[in-house]
Each structure stands twice: as structure tokens, then as C-alpha cells.
Amino acid sequence: MTNMAATTPPPARKRRSNWQLLMANRLAAAGLFLFGFIVIVALLAPVLPLPNPDITDQPNRLLPPFSAGHLFGTDHLGRDILSRLIWGTQVSLLVGISATALAALFGSLIGLVAGYARGATDSVLMRFVDMLMAFPYILLAIAIVAALGPGLLNALYAIAIVNIPFFARNIRGVTVSIRNREFVDAARLSGKGHAAVLFTEVLPNVLPVIVITMSTTVGWMILETAGLSFLGLGAQPPTSDLGSMLGQARAQLFTAPHASIVPGIMIFILVMSINLLGDGIRDVLDPRLRSGALDRPMPVTRIARKTRPAPTLPDAPALVVENLSTGFDTGDAITPAIRDVSFRLGKGECLGLIGESGSGKSVTALSLMGLVASPPGVITDGAVYIEGKDVLSLREQELIGLRGARVAYVFQDPLTTLHPLFTVGEQIAEAILAHDPIGRQAAHSRAVALMETVGIRDAASRASAYPHELSGGQRQRIGIAMALANDPDIIIADEPTTALDVTVQARILELLQQLRRERGLALLLITHDFGVVAQVCDRVAVMKNGEIVEQGDTRAILRDPQHDYTKRLIACVPELGEGHGFLDRVRPLFAEARP
Amino acid sequence: MPAYIGKRLLAAIPVILGLSIIVFLVMKLIPGDPAQALLGSYATPDNVARINRALGLDRSWPEQYVIWIGNLLQGDFGRSYILNRPVLDEVLERFGATLILAGASLVICSVLGILAGIVSAVRQFGWTDRIVTFFVLIGISMPAFFLGLVFILFFAVQWKMLPASGMYAVYGGGDLPDLLRHLILPAATLAIVATGVVARLTRAAMLEVLRQDFIRTARAKGLSENTVIYRHAFRAALVSIIPVLGIQAGFVLGGAVYIETVFQWPGLGQMLVKAVSTRDLLLVQGGVLIAATVYVLVNLLADVAQAMLDPRLKA
Numbered sequence: 001m002t003n004m005a006a007t008t009p010p011p012a013r014k015r016r017s018n019w020q021l022l023m024a025n026r027l028a029a030a031g032l033f034l035f036g037f038i039v040i041v042a043l044l045a046p047v048l049p050l051p052n053p054d055i056t057d058q059p060n061r062l063l064p065p066f067s068a069g070h071l072f073g074t075d076h077l078g079r080d081i082l083s084r085l086i087w088g089t090q091v092s093l094l095v096g097i098s099a100t101a102l103a104a105l106f107g108s109l110i111g112l113v114a115g116y117a118r119g120a121t122d123s124v125l126m127r128f129v130d131m132l133m134a135f136p137y138i139l140l141a142i143a144i145v146a147a148l149g150p151g152l153l154n155a156l157y158a159i160a161i162v163n164i165p166f167f168a169r170n171i172r173g174v175t176v177s178i179r180n181r182e183f184v185d186a187a188r189l190s191g192k193g194h195a196a197v198l199f200t201e202v203l204p205n206v207l208p209v210i211v212i213t214m215s216t217t218v219g220w221m222i223l224e225t226a227g228l229s230f231l232g233l234g235a236q237p238p239t240s241d242l243g244s245m246l247g248q249a250r251a252q253l254f255t256a257p258h259a260s261i262v263p264g265i266m267i268f269i270l271v272m273s274i275n276l277l278g279d280g281i282r283d284v285l286d287p288r289l290r291s292g293a294l295d296r297p298m299p300v301t302r303i304a305r306k307t308r309p310a311p312t313l314p315d316a317p318a319l320v321v322e323n324l325s326t327g328f329d330t331g332d333a334i335t336p337a338i339r340d341v342s343f344r345l346g347k348g349e350c351l352g353l354i355g356e357s358g359s360g361k362s363v364t365a366l367s368l369m370g371l372v373a374s375p376p377g378v379i380t381d382g383a384v385y386i387e388g389k390d391v392l393s394l395r396e397q398e399l400i401g402l403r404g405a406r407v408a409y410v411f412q413d414p415l416t417t418l419h420p421l422f423t424v425g426e427q428i429a430e431a432i433l434a435h436d437p438i439g440r441q442a443a444h445s446r447a448v449a450l451m452e453t454v455g456i457r458d459a460a461s462r463a464s465a466y467p468h469e470l471s472g473g474q475r476q477r478i479g480i481a482m483a484l485a486n487d488p489d490i491i492i493a494d495e496p497t498t499a500l501d502v503t504v505q506a507r508i509l510e511l512l513q514q515l516r517r518e519r520g521l522a523l524l525l526i527t528h529d530f531g532v533v534a535q536v537c538d539r540v541a542v543m544k545n546g547e548i549v550e551q552g553d554t555r556a557i558l559r560d561p562q563h564d565y566t567k568r569l570i571a572c573v574p575e576l577g578e579g580h581g582f583l584d585r586v587r588p589l590f591a592e593a594r595p
Numbered sequence: 596m597p598a599y600i601g602k603r604l605l606a607a608i609p610v611i612l613g614l615s616i617i618v619f620l621v622m623k624l625i626p627g628d629p630a631q632a633l634l635g636s637y638a639t640p641d642n643v644a645r646i647n648r649a650l651g652l653d654r655s656w657p658e659q660y661v662i663w664i665g666n667l668l669q670g671d672f673g674r675s676y677i678l679n680r681p682v683l684d685e686v687l688e689r690f691g692a693t694l695i696l697a698g699a700s701l702v703i704c705s706v707l708g709i710l711a712g713i714v715s716a717v718r719q720f721g722w723t724d725r726i727v728t729f730f731v732l733i734g735i736s737m738p739a740f741f742l743g744l745v746f747i748l749f750f751a752v753q754w755k756m757l758p759a760s761g762m763y764a765v766y767g768g769g770d771l772p773d774l775l776r777h778l779i780l781p782a783a784t785l786a787i788v789a790t791g792v793v794a795r796l797t798r799a800a801m802l803e804v805l806r807q808d809f810i811r812t813a814r815a816k817g818l819s820e821n822t823v824i825y826r827h828a829f830r831a832a833l834v835s836i837i838p839v840l841g842i843q844a845g846f847v848l849g850g851a852v853y854i855e856t857v858f859q860w861p862g863l864g865q866m867l868v869k870a871v872s873t874r875d876l877l878l879v880q881g882g883v884l885i886a887a888t889v890y891v892l893v894n895l896l897a898d899v900a901q902a903m904l905d906p907r908l909k910a
Contacts, residue, residue, distance in 0.1 A: 131613035136890045138849030139867070139883050140617075146871040146879040147624040223738055227853055230740050231868050246741060250857075257748055264741030272736035296719040296805050299820040371815055373806070404817030411815075416808040421830050421905055431816040466906045482816065 021284045028280020034273035042090040050083040054238055062256040075245075075259045076252050084245060085266055091241040092270070095156050095234075096222030102160035103221070104214050107167020112206065114168070115175025116198050126172065133165040138224065145233045152225075152241070155234035159224050167213055174209045175202055208285045215278035219271040226267050242267045300370035300396050301326070302378045309383035309390060316388035317346035318522040319368075319407075319490050324382035326367045334378055337363045338546040341382070347489065350516060350523040352533035352554065354569060355543030361526045364543070365494045369403050386490070405435045408483035410512075412495040414475035418467040424478045425451075425463025431485035450481040454511060473504035480511065490522045491515075497532065509536055531573040534558060542566045599902055599909055603895050614887045615667070618880055619660050625876070672881040677873050682881035686863065690885060692762055693862035695774075696854065697847040699782035704789035704847070705840050711790070712797020712836075717824055719802065727794060734791030739850055743784040743857035750780060760859035781858040785850050789843040796839045800832040807831070834905045841897030845890050 023029050041048070051069075057078030065073045065081075072081035114125040132140065141158035148154040178184060179202065187201045228234040229243030230250075240248070242263045249259035313320055324341040327334040338360035345351045355361050366372045368384050369391070383390045386406055391399055411417040419427060428447035429440065438446070444463070451459035454477040467475055476496060483491050493512060497505035513536050516523050525537060533540050533554060541551035542563065550563040561567045568589045574582045630646040631638045647653045651662055666673075672682035715727035751759035758777050763769050804810065805828050813827045852864035859865070863882050870878040902908040 127613070131610065131617055134610050134614055134891055134894075135617075135883070135887045136845040136848035138852055139886055140621075142852060142867055142871060143618060143621050143879055143883045144624070146867075146874070146876060147621050148626070149874070150871065219736065223736075226738060227740055230738075231853065231856055233868070233871055243738075246738075246744075250744060253744055253748065254752055260741070260744050264738060264744065267738045267741060268733075268736055271738070272732060275732060275736050296716060296802055297810075299814060299823070366811075369815065371811055373811070400814075400817055400819065402817070403815055409812075409815040411808065411812060413808070417812045419809040419813065419827055419831070420907060421834070430818070430822075434817045434819075434822075468907050479812075482812075485816075 018284050022280050025280045025283065027276050028283070031273045031276025031278075031280060034269065035277055038089060038270055038273065039093065041086060042093055045086045045090050048086065050086060051080040053079060053083040053087045055079065062252060062259065064256075065258050065262075072262050073256075073258050075249060076256070081259060081262050084240065085242075085262060088240050088242045088245050088263065089266060089270065091152070091235065091239065092222055092226055092243070092267070095152060095225045095241060096218060099156050099160040099163070099221045099225060100214055100218040102156075103163035103217070104167055104210055106160075107164040107213075108171045108206070108210050110164065110168040111171025111173075112175050112198055112202065115172040116179050116194070116202060118176070118179075122172075125168070129165045129168045132162065133169075135162070137162060138227070141224065141228065142233070145228060150233045150236060152229070152235040152239055155225050155228040159221050159228070163217055163221060166217060167210070170209055170213050171206055174206050178202060178205050212282045212285055215274075215281045219274035219278060222274070223267065223271050242270075295375045297373040297375070300399055301367065301372040301374040302329075303370070303392050304378050304380060305392070306381050308393075311390050311393045313383075313385045313388045313390070316385050317344050318349075318387065319345040319524070320383075320385040320388075321364075321368065322383045322385070324364065324367055324384065325380045326363050326372055327378055327380050328376040329378050330376065334380060336380070336546060337377075338367070338543075341543075341546075341548055343541050343548065343551060345490070345522045345524055347522055348516065348520040349539070350513075350525060350537045352537030352540040353524060353526045353543060354528060354530060354533055354540060356528055356569075359543040360546035361528075361543050362494055363546075365409075365492050365524065365526050368492060369407055369409070370399055371403075371409070401435070404431055404483075404488070405486045406488055407490045407492065408486070408488040410476070410479050410483045410491060410493040410496045413499040414472065414479045415467060415499075418475060418478065420467055423464050423466055424470065424475075428463075428478065428482050428485055431482045435486045447481070447485075450484055451478070453484065453515075454478075454481045455507075456481075472500050473508065476500060476504075476508050477511070480508070480515070484515065484519075487519070488521070490524065492524045492526070494526045495528070496525070498527070498529075505532075512536065529573070530558075530570050534573070542569065596899075596903070596909070600899055603898055607891055607895050610891050611888055612664075614891070615664055615884060616660065618884050618887075619663060622876060622880055623656065667884075672884075673877040675870075675875050675878040677870070677875045678878070682877050685866065685878065686881050686885050689861065689863045689866045689882075690889075692860060693848070693851050693855070693864060693886075694889075695762075695778065696781055696785060696860055696862055697844070697851050699778055700785040700789065700847040700850075701840070701844055703782060703786035704793050704843055707786070708790045708793025709797050709836065711794040713801055713824070713829060715794065716798045716801035716805070724798075727798075731791040731794050734787045735795070737787060739784055739788055740853040740857055742787060743781065743854055746780050746784055747857070762861055781854045781860055784857070785847055785854045788850065789846050792846070793836070793839060793843060797832065797836055800835045801828055803835075804828045804831045830904070834901055837897050837901045837904070838894075841894040844893040844897075848886055848890055 022032070057074065059078065060070075060074055061076055061078040063070050063074040065071065067073055070080050070082065072085065075081055075084065110125050110129065114122040141155075141162045144158035144161060145154050148157065184197060184201050187197045192200070225234055226241060226243030226246070229241050230247040232244075232247055235241045235244040245263040246260055246267070249256070249263065253260050309322065321344075322342050325336060325339050327336040341360075341364050343351060353361050353364060363372055367379055370379070372379070379392060382392075384392055386402065391402060394402070418424065422430075425444060425447050428450055429443035432438070432443045432446055433440075448459045448463050451463060456462055456474060456477050462470070462474070467478070470478065479496070491512075496512070497508050500508060509532060512523060512525075515521060525532070527533060537554050539552060540554045540557055541548045542557075542565065543549070544565045550557065550561070550566050557566060558570060561570055571586050571589050630643045630650070630652065634642055634646060644653070651659055654662075670683055672686070674680065675682050675685055678685055711727045711731070715724040718724045747759045750757045757780050758764065762777050763773055764777075809831075810823060810828055813823045818827070851860075851862055852868060854860065855862045855865035856868055863886060867879060867882050870882070
């Protein structure tokens with residue numbers, strides 16, 4: 001939950017229509033105009049003042065481009081290449097689009113039926129689709145053309161058939177995911193037949209996927225039908241498409257290269273315009289790409305502070321945070337996530353940072369070492385002093401050098417925060433080696449020793465286990481061992497027990513307490529649970545809406561909370577055996593808070 | 596691991612059987628009566644019936660299929676009536692050349708595609724990313740058969756750097772350097788589309804992985820950005836890149852049909868195109884079936900490689 005707050009900024013921008021989005025994408029717009037131009041010219045072929053593309057003129061064969069009356073020259077039979085190009089484009093477009101339509105129709109039908117019916121129908125249909133996909137793409141088309149005989153229509157069928165699986169698979173996937181949604185159930189219960197449900201309820205929701213698949217495969221299908229024609233297996237004289245033009249001109253490649261190059265470039269431009277457009281359509285219809293959720297996070301959060309604080313602070317405790325503000329860049333503006341956060345943490349001390357989900361606890365924790373995903377994260381103000389030195393003023397390499405060495409993190413859900421493909425031993429050893437090049441062997445034995453320290457039995461053999469082979473509690477112990485790897489001064493534990501069972505929670509907290517006492521660690525504990533704070537923290541800071549609303553000695557705050565929000569948080573810790581009384585006690589506190 | 600490989604091999608058997616059924620059915624699409632076609636003007640009803648009996652065409656389709664597959668298992672793929680030699684001999688001879696070409700392309704597209712994909716993910720929205728994206732777009736929009744012709748025009752005709760066609764020089768060739776010289780142009784041409792696809796998917800996979808929590812953990816440990824990207828992120832991305840490479844094996848095997856025709860490479864693809872034009876159906880059938888079987892096995896290899904990388908998949 002805290003991760004969510006850190007990675008997805010609130011979508012503050014107003015939504016634009018799909019068309020506006022598509023046009024905002026310059027490449028897609030260029031693709032659309034290019035494609036539109038090609039389509040219009042190809043459609044206008046009958047009315048354009050062009051020579052007949054099939055009239056041969058032997059004396060004027062293989063004229064070079066820019067000859068009088070023949071802009072692109074003539075081919076080996078003296079036919080005007082420009083005219084043949086435009087007519088050929090018409091054929092290629094028609095064939096490519098028809099093949100796409102056929103593949104989309106049958107593929108979507110198979111996908112819809114398989115995904116909706118499930119069971120035996122699904123298995124039979126999808127096994128068949130898998131078989132089609134098991135062929136090297138174009139070879140099945142060749143086999144089909146071999147059986148039906150060369151010809152444009154047969155090439156079209158062949159290309160359509162080999163593309164059916166793409167549609168069937170994509171559409172089945174989406175259908176499966178929506179067939180049990182409430183609106184589908186409601187339609188079924190209202191007495192609609194299966195066919196009606198499929199076509200009036202499911203199909204409209206699957207349509208975007210069909211459009212995406214079509215727009216991303218149509219260029220490919222034009223390319224492939226042109227290819228079959230190039231090989232002499234598609235369009236047969238006197239019909240010709242771009243592929244067969246190229247195939248026929250090939251014989252004169254050395255004497256008249258223009259006859260090959262013109263149709264070749266035309267295929268390329270046509271397919272490229274479609275691909276540009278198709279990518280644009282996919283980006284518009286795929287919400288993930290729109291939100292910028294696939295931006296590459298930088299090694300250190302972007303730091304753009306309004307004021308430059310003093311780089312050092314004399315007589316400072318282990319950690320001093322001053323007026324820290326971090327926001328998320330939404331493109332037009334920076335939406336603040338935390339504002340003016342200040343606190344201090346001494347050696348051997350434990351500070352609890354408490355608040356509800358989205359209050360900015362995790363962003364605070366991650367900001368300290370520049371770990372807020374950026375883009376979109378930006379640190380807009382403030383300073384973080386570790387042993388009196390502002391880390392946000394450091395160079396990137398120096399800051400990275402502090403991570404894990406002086407300041408270490410323990411994260412919330414160890415299943416997603418440990419690398420799934422490395423053994424836990426390797427991951428701990430790696431943390432050691434990052435700051436202390438003592439050699440693999442030594443690092444490994446130190447990793448095993450650390451695992452014993454955090455209470456993993458049989459550490460030597462568990463070291464070669466992968467995270468998914470361990471229990472949640474054990475994984476969190478590994479996370480703690482990793483944090484201890486370089487004997488840090490400060491540990492920032494971001495909801496370390498939230499993903500764990502209550503009994504395991506207690507043991508992990510106990511372990512953290514014990515380590516703090518033994519090693520004099522400064523512990524910043526982020527949690528939403530006042531019970532945890534009461535148990536381990538010396539002091540507590542309460543966060544709400546990105547600001548610290550109250551901080552002080554844990555006991556004092558528990559005894560006499562000043563802020564309403566703090567009172568509510570404290571009240572939310574149930575006492576054992578309290579039963580119904582708990583809800584009765586808590587309800588009035590939230591009554592006026594509800595909007 | 597051996598148990599996993601065994602399981603995958605067993606699972607491949609029905610797939611290969613399925614392929615053979617599809618090939619069988621495709622051949623049944625052929626319009627007209629084969630006996631009639633074979634006999635031409637001698638096609639009296641009597642003769643047609645006799646030929647049908649001799650070829651087993653009077654039996655039901657399932658029976659015909661069982662007989663056919665039984666023959667295949669004994670290595671009898673029939674005879675090519677145009678070349679007048681056993682289909683299997685011809686196919687195997689040609690397949691070596693195709694494997695060299697397709698293998699080289701697969702290596703090129705994997706190495707270049709993955710490198711380009713990583714670089715463009717790491718420098719997302721930077722100049723390198725734009726250049727890679729631009730070339731990827733050209734790559735996936737370029738008709739390979741046209742690019743081959745352009746390469747021949749420039750590298751072979753204009754600059755005389757590389758041979759235009761064939762697998763070995765007619766005179767004095769035949770050694771490995773000679774083969775490599777002949778291989779460069781067709782392999783590069785064949786790799787171009789696949790490289791674009793691999794680069795694109797690698798970029799997407801890297802960007803996806805770089806958002807994961809375990810990457811943040813790697814950074815929190817103080818690992819250098821290079822270690823984070825090339826060890827942690829790439830290792831995780833590779834798990835989803837490998838199946839894509841398996842699919843590209845199919846694209847280069849199929850794409851070889853064009854490239855072998857353009858460069859006169861004596862492989863399976865060139866043979867298939869000729870066989871389709873001469874309607875040498877048994878040759879088409881045998882060639883397609885064997886290429887498809889090899890493709891299934893390559894994908895099996897990709898599955899195994901993926902499972903070796905990702906311990907979670909072995910279960």
C-alpha cells in the first residue's frame with residue numbers, strides 16, 4: 001500500500017480525447033497523414049491522369065526516372081512505373097487490409113467463444129491455435145499456397161490463416177478476464193442468451209484489443225502478402241501488387257535498379273506509416289503507457305531545491321531531516337507528496353513515523369536516500385543530514401556510496417523486494433561486496449553469519465534458497481540481515497511487519513529491538529500501527545496528508561495526544577477481549593471526520 | 596532439471612503430432628482429384644479407381660493419416676517426382692544450409708537486439724533511445740526481400756566488397772572464410788526484422804523490470820547503477836526476453852524463404868519456393884514438417900533456458 005503512494009502520482013491532469021492524444025503524438029500523426037495520403041492516391045488511381053499501367057511499349061523499356069512522361073521511368077516491358085506503382089499500391093492495400101479483416105474476424109470469434117465458453121470448447125480451440133502457432137510463421141502460409149495453388153486470393157487466405165492465432169490469443173485473454181465481471185453476470189441473469197451476452201456485453205469491451213491487434217498486424221500482413229507475390233506465389237500477371245512488381249524487376253536489378261527500388265521503397269513507406277500509426281493507437285488505448293508508469297527510474301531522485309541549505313550541520317545527531325518536501329512531477333506541475341517534514345534521530349534511538357496509507361510516510365523514508373522513483377519524483381526542498389552532512393548536496397556516486405553502508409533500508413513486502421532470481425545468500429553477500437571488497441568466499445561466510453544473527457536456523461543451507469522458497473518471516477529476516485550487512489548507523493524500516501502474520505510480526509519487532517540495543521542503531525520505523533509504536537519507539541512523529549502534525553515522546557503522546565488525528569490513530573489499537581466495545585468506542589471519533 | 600527437460604519433451608510430442616495433422620489437412624485442401632491429375636488424359640474411371648487404391652486414397656482420412664505418419668516415422672517421406680529422389684534426402688541436404696543462415700541471423704538479432712534494447716531503455720527518451728527507436732522502426736517496416744536487393748546493389752555490385760549470391764565461390768571456394776564471406780549479407784538481411792523486434796521487447800522488458808520493488812532494494816543496498824541494470828534488471832528481464840528469442844527462431848526460419856531466394860542460398864526456403872511453383876507437394880510437405888519440428892524443439896530449448904534462469908518456473 002505504501003508502495004502505491006510512492007510510485008503512482010495522483011492523475012491530476014484532465015483527460016483528453018483519444019483523438020487529441022493521437023494527434024499529440026507527432027510520430028503517430030505523421031504516420032496517419034502519410035498513410036491517409038497513400039490511401040487517397042491509391043483510391044484515386046482510376047481518375048488520376050495516369051497512363052494505362054498494363055500497356056507495354058517495347059522501344060521505351062527501362063527508361064530511367066525523370067524521363068519525359070515517365071516520372072519514375074519504365075519497366076522491362078516499357079510500362080509506366082508511376083502508374084503501376086499507384087495501381088499496385090491499391091492492390092497491396094486491399095489485400096493486406098482484407099487479410100487483416102479476415103484474420104481479425106475469425107481470430108476474434110475463436111478468442112471470444114473460447115474465452116467465454118471455457119471448458120472443453122476452450123481447450124480444443126486453443127490447442128488448435130497453438131498448433132498453428134507452432135509453425136515457423138511464413139512456412140505454413142507457403143504450405144497453404146502450395147496446396148491451393150499460387151494466386152493473389154490464395155496468398156491472402158494463407159496470410160489471414162497464419163495470423164488468426166495472434167487475434168485468438170489476445171482476444172481470448174481479455175474475454176476470460178471480463179466474462180465473470182458483474183455487468184456480464186447481470187446481463188446473463190436478465191435472461192439474455194449466450195450469443196446476445198457475447199456480442200452486446202463482451203464484444204464492446206474487447207473491441208479496443210481487437211483494434212490494437214489489427215493496427216499492429218496490418219503492416220506486417222501487407223509486408224507478407226507482398227513477400228509471397230515477390231516470390232511469385234501471390235499476384236499473377238496481369239494483376240500486380242507491389243511485391244510482384246519488385247519480383248519481376250529483380251531480373252533487371254543490375255541494369256535498371258530503379259525498377260526494383262521504386263516499389264521496394266513504396267512498400268517500406270507504406271508499412272512504416274502503418275506501424276507509426278499502429279504504435280500511436282496502441283499507446284492511446286493502452287492506459288499503462290498513458291500514465292507514464294513505464295518511465296525508467298533514475299538511480300537518484302531528481303533534486304530541485306528552491307533554496308540551498310547549509311551543506312553541514314555542527315553537533316548533529318545521527319540523522320536530521322529539515323523541511324524536506326518531495327513531490328511528483330505530473331508534466332504540468334509538481335504535486336506535493338510531503339511538505340516541510342523535519343525530525344531528528346539520535347544514535348540508539350527509535351523514532352516511529354506513523355500515519356495512514358498515503359500520508360507520505362514511505363515517500364519521506366525513500367526521500368532520505370534519494371530512492372523515490374524519479375520520474376516522477378522530485379525533491380523540492382529541504383535537507384537530510386547524516387552525521388551532520390547534507391546527503392542531498394552530495395554527488396550521485398557519494399550518495400550511492402552511503403546507501404546500505406551508513407543508512408540501510410528494510411522494506412515492506414520481502415517477496416517483491418528481494419530479487420526473485422538470486423539466492424538469498426548471494427543477495428546478502430552482494431550487499432557486503434558493494435561496500436567492502438573482501439572476496440566472494442569471505443562475503444558468503446559473512447552472509448551466513450548474518451543470517452544466524454537474525455535467527456535463521458540452518459543458515460548455511462538456507463543461504464542457497466531462493467526467496468520464493470522461504471516463509472514470509474524468514475524472508476523479512478533476510479531483508480534485515482541484508483540491511484545489517486555493512487554495520488550501518490541508521491536503519492530505515494518501512495512497514496517491516498505489515499505483510500506478516502501477527503505472531504511473526506512480534507518476533508521481527510523483537511529482533512529489531514535487540515539489534516538496536518546491541519549495535520546502538522538509530523531506527524526509523526515507519527508504520528500505521530500505534531500498537532507497534534508503543535512497543536518499540538522512544539519517540540513518535542504523526543503524519544497526515546504529507547505533513548508531520550505532531551511529534552514527541554511516545555509515552556507523552558500516548559498519554560495526552562494533542563491532534564485529533566493522533567487520538568483517532570491511538571483509539572484504533574484494539575485491546576484484547578474488548579469485543580464489540582471496540583467499534584462503539586471508535587465510531588464517534590470518526591463520525592465528524594467523515595465527509 | 597533432467598525431469599523438467601523430460602516433461603517438456605513429452606509435452607512436445609502432441610504438438611508435433613498436431614503439426615503433422617495440420618500439414619496433412621492442408622494437403623487435403625488441394626482442389627481436384629489427385630488421381631485424375633496424375634493420369635491426365637488416361638483418367639478412365641477404371642484407372643482412377645486403381646490409382647486411388649494403389650495410393651491408399653480410397654480409405655478414410657484417419658486411415659490415410661495413420662498410414663502416412665507410420666511411413667514418416669520410418670523415414671519415408673515419399674519421393675519428389677520432380678527431382679526424382681527421396682524427399683527426406685533432399686530436405687536434410689538443404690536444411691543444413693538453412694540452419695547456418697538462420698542460426699547466424701538468430702545470433703545477430705539476439706546480440707544486437709538485446710544490446711540496443713538495454714541501451715535504449717537505460718537512456719529512455721535520450722538521443723540513443725531515439726536513434727535506436729528510429730532504426731527499430733525502419734527494421735520492422737523494411738521488406739527483407741527488398742533490403743537484400745539493396746545490399747546486393749551496394750555491397751556486391753557497387754563496392755564489390757562481398758559476393759552477391761550462393762553459399763560458396765564457384766571456383767576455389769569451399770572453406771570457412773569463403774562461407775563466412777557469403778554468409779554476411781544474407782544473414783544480416785534476415786536478422787534485420789528480428790533485431791528490431793528483439794530490441795523493442797528488450798526495451799519494454801527492461802523498463803518494466805526497472806520499476807520493480809527489488810530494483811529499489813538493489814539501489815538501497817548501494818549497488819552501482821551498472822550492477823543494478825546489467826545484473827539485477829537484465830537478469831530479470833532476460834526471463835521474458837528468452838521466449839521472444841524462441842519466436843524469432845521461427846521468424847528467421849520462415850524469413851529464410853525470401854532471403855534464400857534473393858541470395859540464391861541453397862537452403863530449404865529456396866527449395867520450398869521452387870517446389871510450390873512446380874507443385875511438388877510431397878517435397879513441400881516434408882520440408883515444412885521438418886522445419887516446424889525443428890522450430891518446436893528450438894522453443895523447447897528456450898523453455899528449458901528460461902527455467903534454468905528462473906527457479907520459480909521449475910516447479
